Amino acid sequence: MxxxxxxxxxxxxxxxxxxxxxxxxxxxxxxxxxxxxxxxxxxxxxxxxxxxxxxxxxxxxxxxxxxxxxxxxxxxxxxxxxxxxxxxxxxxxxxxxxxxxxxxxxxxxxxxxxxxxxxxxxxxxxxxxxxxxxxxxxxxxxxxxxxxxxxxxxxxxxxxxxxxxxxxxxxAHELDYLDKALGNPTHPVMAVVGGAKVSSKIDLLQNLVSKVDILAVGGGMANTFLAARGAHVGKSLCEHDLLDTARAIEAQAASNKCQILLPTDVVVAEAFAAHAPHRTCEIGDVTDQEMILDAGPKSVAALAAALETAKTLVWNGPLGAFELPPFDIGTMEAARTAAALARSGRLVAVAGGGDTVSALNQAKVADDFTFVSTAGGAFLEWMEGKALPGVEALKHPS
Structure with a gap:
């Protein structure tokens, strides 16, 4: 077609x-x-x-x-x-x-x-x-x-x-870049998926682990995966009822030889507020009163190293509470790394979703990405591997 x-x-x-x-x-x-x-x-x-x-x-x-x-x-x-x-x-x-x-x-x-x-x-x-x-x-x-x-x-x-x-x-431009990102990408392919909840992105994660070589999970979603691995996440946003779902996604990733990248160190605070008193600690050292609000420097460095090995990147969702400084640092640094690789021609970097576009604009790197989709729901459904009625209806028997 x-x-x-x-x-x-x-x-x-x-x-x-x-x-x-x-x-x-x-x-x-x-x-x-x-x-x-x-x-x-x-x-x-x-x-x-x-x-x-x-x-x-x-x-x-x-x-x-x-x-x-x-x-x-x-x-x-x-x-x-x-x-x-x-x-x-x-x-x-x-x-x-x-x-x-x-x-x-x-x-x-x-x-x-x-x-x-x-x-x-x-x-x-x-x-x-x-x-x-x-x-x-x-x-x-x-x-x-x-x-x-x-x-x-x-x-x-x-x-x-x-x-x-x-x-x-x-x-046509959008379809071309989406095809380069997930339809017929150049491997290794890396996906960065962040945001608050695993529940809103189950279909997305299940589709990606069958398509990409590395899946980096950030934001509140990462806490659910960390808890599923037995880590203590304190007061962090975490969907404790979805630990089995997270484990199932990890098992599916392993059977597809997809590496899942989770934070190893995190930035924590007792208050969800801009410039709240905070500290960086290892996963496992989060206290009962603390919440994880960003990926730590080691985690961001590991993500950057993985980006260096990738040829294609698909990004949806921030790595932390990027709207609250200084908990925007992880997202900003990772975005700048991806942008520099895309600008040098070493990486096809495609991003989409409202928070993602806002974060890339905040980092002043949206123009350096290969393609940034502003399509919201349609971009997400495409990442989930769903057929889009408006696109299917345009297909012409070749």
């Missing part, structure tokens, strides 16, 4: 229904971060240059199938027009007569933004009739919203079966 390419398609005069992710953070009607708008610009520019009529569709927030004026996409129009340096038309509906009339006005190369797809009750239900309504607006379908690809909605999955379907440039 392969994907059709927009770069080689004849698009002159074609109406292109483009599913984008414009679910951007807004404060008092003003966009506070336009990253997702910028991500769509290359696809919009390519379609316009090739003479297509560009029809943009997106969801915003959770109106649950009702028209909620505060969740309209209208405020996005001026920001998008400024980024594109051209006029952007707006349709007050995403389907039916209002949308059809707006599309009929479009000339080749022009851009139209439709109203919030989730104002339609059939969107999240993947209603076939709504998908047909969308299809009436266009000649081809383009999905450039990888971040919504784990949802089987009418505009992300249903419509893809009704028109010639293409991945947008941003989607």
């Amino acid at each position: 392969t994907f059709l390419s927009l770069k080689t398609a004849d698009l002159q005069g074609k109406r292109a229904f483009v599913r984008v992710d414009f679910n951007v953070p807004m404060q008092d009607g003003v966009i506070t971060d336009d990253t997702r708008l910028r991500a769509a610009l290359p696809t919009i520019a390519l379609l316009s240059e090739k003479g297509a009529k560009v029809i943009l569709a997106a969801h915003f927030d959770r109106p649950k199938g009702k028209v909620v004026p505060a969740m309209s996409l209208a405020p996005i129009v001026p920001a998008l027009a400024a980024l594109l340096d051209r006029q952007v038309a707006f349709a007050a509906d995403c389907v039916g007569p209002v949308a059809e009339a707006a599309v009929a006005q479009l000339q080749a190369g022009e851009v139209l933004l439709l109203e919030n797809t989730r104002f339609q009750p059939g969107e999240e239900k993947n209603d076939p009739e709504l998908a047909k309504g969308f299809a009436r607006l266009a000649d081809i379908y383009v999905n450039d919203a990888f971040s919504a690809a784990h949802r089987a909605h009418a505009s992300t999955e249903g419509l893809a079966h009704l028109l010639p379907a293409y991945p947008g440039l941003s989607m």
Whole structure:
């Protein structure tokens, strides 16, 4: 299975229904971060240059199938027009007569933004009739919203079966790097997985131990693995009901010849607060009143040494309470090591997930990673080895 390419398609005069992710953070009607708008610009520019009529569709927030004026996409129009340096038309509906009339006005190369797809009750239900309504607006379908690809909605999955379907440039770029990271990676492959709870990442860990050569576990999750090995973790965040699960994952890793890397020394404190009195100690020396808040220097050095041996890295989640200084040191140092290796061309480093992106930005190394996904849930489901409906629907028999 392969994907059709927009770069080689004849698009002159074609109406292109483009599913984008414009679910951007807004404060008092003003966009506070336009990253997702910028991500769509290359696809919009390519379609316009090739003479297509560009029809943009997106969801915003959770109106649950009702028209909620505060969740309209209208405020996005001026920001998008400024980024594109051209006029952007707006349709007050995403389907039916209002949308059809707006599309009929479009000339080749022009851009139209439709109203919030989730104002339609059939969107999240993947209603076939709504998908047909969308299809009436266009000649081809383009999905450039990888971040919504784990949802089987009418505009992300249903419509893809009704028109010639293409991945947008941003989607294709993401799929290419995800394939390099876990689909067809260069070994040795290392994964760094951190965050608070094992319970939220069981599927992820079970998938990774069958795919990677080294799995470094950090954050609160590491405490559960340490406790499963018999270590005392004091007041640390730890899911004591999941010790058997942690042991099962370790056994699965051993049978797949995947090395699990856990902290050997840790930074502990009695209070979960920035600049709380703290100390570094070996695993086994944590007192009843202390909680583990970061990986210690020996652990970070061991992780750095493992990174030096790897050719591919997939990273999801911090190694400690990185939002509270000085418990951000482990995450920051490991991120800088990975970034330096990626920058020198020795490592393909792919990262994703909200906390991970925040941590890499905090370390000022996000631009040095080979690829940083901002797709959140879709990135996590991909790491879990799950098929993403929005991607599967784009596949074309080769």
